[in-house]
Amino acid sequence: MRLLIWLVTNTLAVAVAAWIVPGIDFTDPGGLEENWPTWLAVGVILGIVSSLVKPVVTILSIPFIILTLGLFLWVINALMLLLTSWLAEQFDLGFVVDDFFWSALLGALVITIVNWAVATVVHD
Template sequence: MRFLTWLLTNAVALAVALWLVPGIWLGGPTSGSEEIKHKLWRLIVVALILGIVNYLVKPVMKVLSIPFIILTLGLFLLVINAAMLGLTAWILSGTDVGFHVDGFWAAVLGGLIIAVVGAVVRRALEDER
């Protein structure tokens, strides 16, 4: 159950970023029920890969960049979030998922949105328990 909650939280946060940031997108139909049918499983796949990247790579990046995090008073964490989003797009670039991140600033904004929405959803789920 915990895995499913984690995956759905990532998917919701990613869906909000896809909706709000023009530089982050999934290929395929752009409207109607066809879009939902086509993109739903792809959104779950991207959320799973992003979660795995965040679980495996992000802690290493944080440890290696502690001086930069301290020097920038934590703002470098936005760059790390952007890097994780970019790494996810790069990993999925060889597949038919069609997840794309166009540029550094789109990745930064997307990483910020994913972090904030994910925290809000996790907090809401904790309050329900």
């Protein structure tokens, strides 16, 4: 059940970010009803990147995190979103993040807020 909630949350967060943030797009026409396997795959990629790559990058950047009072974590989240976009491009999924400033930064913020909101609603 926890895996299913994690998967749906990541997919929902990516969908909301693509809907709200200009510069984050799915190149396939149609909505979530038609392209849900693609959106689900991008949610899985984001989850895997956040689970495997992000902890390593966070540990290696502890001095920057301390120096910026934690704001560098936002930059790390944006970089993970860009990595997700690059991986989705390699798998020809049609998920595109245009640039770091503002698309990735705003997208990371939206994804963080959606994940937080779902976590507060769904208690373990």
